[in-house]
Amino acid sequence: MTEETLPPGMRTPTYKELAAKVRTVAREREEWAGIPTPMGDHFPMAIEPRHPYRIDEINKPKKREDGWRVVNAWTHYRWGFEILVEKNEEGRARVAFLPGGKRVDLLLGSLGIMDAWLEEAENKAQTKLWNLIGHHRFTQYRMTGIFPETSKRSGVIYIFRRLRPTIALKATADGFIKILCTLCLHPIGYYFGAWGGVMVPTDEVIAHLVMMRGSEHKFWANANQHPAESIHSGI
Amino acid sequence: MPGKLEILNTGDGHTEIVVDRSNPIELERASRIIEDMLKRGYALFVHGKNNVLTRVKRFDKKHKAYIIGAEATVPAEATPVGRKKWKEAAVPIESAKVTVVGRSAGG
Numbered sequence: 001m002t003e004e005t006l007p008p009g010m011r012t013p014t015y016k017e018l019a020a021k022v023r024t025v026a027r028e029r030e031e032w033a034g035i036p037t038p039m040g041d042h043f044p045m046a047i048e049p050r051h052p053y054r055i056d057e058i059n060k061p062k063k064r065e066d067g068w069r070v071v072n073a074w075t076h077y078r079w080g081f082e083i084l085v086e087k088n089e090e091g092r093a094r095v096a097f098l099p100g101g102k103r104v105d106l107l108l109g110s111l112g113i114m115d116a117w118l119e120e121a122e123n124k125a126q127t128k129l130w131n132l133i134g135h136h137r138f139t140q141y142r143m144t145g146i147f148p149e150t151s152k153r154s155g156v157i158y159i160f161r162r163l164r165p166t167i168a169l170k171a172t173a174d175g176f177i178k179i180l181c182t183l184c185l186h187p188i189g190y191y192f193g194a195w196g197g198v199m200v201p202t203d204e205v206i207a208h209l210v211m212m213r214g215s216e217h218k219f220w221a222n223a224n225q226h227p228a229e230s231i232h233s234g235i
Numbered sequence: 236m237p238g239k240l241e242i243l244n245t246g247d248g249h250t251e252i253v254v255d256r257s258n259p260i261e262l263e264r265a266s267r268i269i270e271d272m273l274k275r276g277y278a279l280f281v282h283g284k285n286n287v288l289t290r291v292k293r294f295d296k297k298h299k300a301y302i303i304g305a306e307a308t309v310p311a312e313a314t315p316v317g318r319k320k321w322k323e324a325a326v327p328i329e330s331a332k333v334t335v336v337g338r339s340a341g342g
Contacts, residue, residue: 020246023246026245027246030268032242032272032275033244033337034245034247035245035246037245037246048337050276050338051338118246118248121248128241128248131286132286165342186340187243187336187337188340189245190342197340199243207243207336210288210336211278211280211336213287214278214289215278215290218278222339223339223342224342
């Protein structure tokens with residue numbers, strides 16, 4: 001008898017079963033924003049510091065076996081790759097170049113964490129988004145994964161994107177549009193090595209949208225601001 | 236129309252809690268949940284006209300109302316709080332639609 005044919009209580013649960021169980025536990029324990037679903041060693045989680053289910057042993061990325069650790073990193077804008085400075089336990093430093101492969105890693109990582117999300121949760125989130133932005137812009141979102149909205153307070157144009165940071169644009173005096181930065185914010189937590197957070201993608205878009213509409217300065221304060229040239233900007 | 240709390244959630248998409256004045260037990264439960272969420276640092280946004288959102292500053296347990304900063308976007312059902320007119324406004328929980336976002340982990 002293979003493990004797949006065993007009844008649910010007798011075998012290792014699938015990620016979908018685990019996500020459903022975690023959801024039930026969260027309801028019982030009155031965790032209003034839910035408990036993030038762990039996705040194993042491949043995708044350690046970053047969880048907000050005050051969350052009761054933040055367990056550093058599980059959530060932090062594992063130490064590398066070769067003893068090297070990254071102490072600084074930046075993006076070479078012209079060549080489009082990341083430059084890393086690494087140090088080992090003896091204090092020796094070396095430079096590593098990370099070509100565009102990181103972008104592919106993040107893209108494929110998003111496929112890897114897909115099992116943490118429930119399809120019905122995404123459908124529910126899309127209905128809510130439709131109520132918030134109306135039919136036309138929701139159609140834009142469904143077709144292309146993005147929709148724009150201009151802030152009445154600041155005049156900043158935001159491009160909200162599924163599974164990518166929100167782009168903030170501003171019209172300049174000479175009639176051009178300038179990218180201010182991209183704003184990356186995940187409520188409750190996110191997975192390292194993927195674009196997604198612990199909430200379904202559209203719920204994260206809703207979180208960006210309601211924070212922009214209701215408390216724009218807090219949205220900027222809480223989000224990580226990535227320059228457009230950075231790999232993490234998702235542009 | 237009863238009030239509604241929509242809490243963005245990792246499992247369900249969002250959890251909906253209906254706040255109905257005719258049900259005192261539900262009203263009490265909702266006010267306990269709202270207090271708990273504010274204590275945990277969640278951001279609560281009251282929906283106004285045309286889905287204009289205003290962040291909740293605090294919760295008035297006695298009157299079961301959200302206290303929001305009074306701006307041009309105050310919902311129609313809000314009433315001014317205190318002497319200084321429209322410095323703050325109270326929105327009763329049983330008539331407000333609210334979206335709740337958990338604390339941010341950055342990105």
